[in-house]
Amino acid sequence: MTAWAADLLLVACLIGGRVTAEPDQGTQLRKFVSRTGGVSFDEARKFDSTAVPALLNMLKDDRQQVFWPNVVRTLGIIGDAQACQSIIFCWKKM
Numbered sequence: 523m524t525a526w527a528a529d530l531l532l533v534a535c536l537i538g539g540r541v542t543a544e545p546d547q548g549t550q551l552r553k554f555v556s557r558t559g560g561v562s563f564d565e566a567r568k569f570d571s572t573a574v575p576a577l578l579n580m581l582k583d584d585r586q587q588v589f590w591p592n593v594v595r596t597l598g599i600i601g602d603a604q605a606c607q608s609i610i611f612c613w614k615k616m
Contacts, residue, residue: 551576555592566599574602581612 551573554561573596580586580593590612597605 548576551596555580555589555596557592561592561595561599563599566596569596569600571600571602574600574605578605578608581608 551569554565554569555577577593577597577600581590586593594609594612597609
């Protein structure tokens with residue numbers, strides 16, 4: 523298990539999140555998690571629970587594996603409980 527996976531598993535299982543979404547959130551989300559150098563907490567907080575399905579789809583796609591650390595961090599910051607199972611599954615695959 524990598525250090526980021528263990529830490530982020532705990533963070534991602536916290537319940538929280540926001541309730542509104544921006545119209546172009548999907549495009550912003552993909553650009554955000556595909557950055558190199560990690561994700562900013564303040565910027566990740568701009569996403570809400572409506573971003574969770576797209577992020578979970580990224581965790582299911584092995585071609586997106588390079589972005590999984592950013593995806594998991596973003597899910598943890600959003601704090602939606604529906605992400606826990608997928609994060610655990612992803613962590614076990616690594």
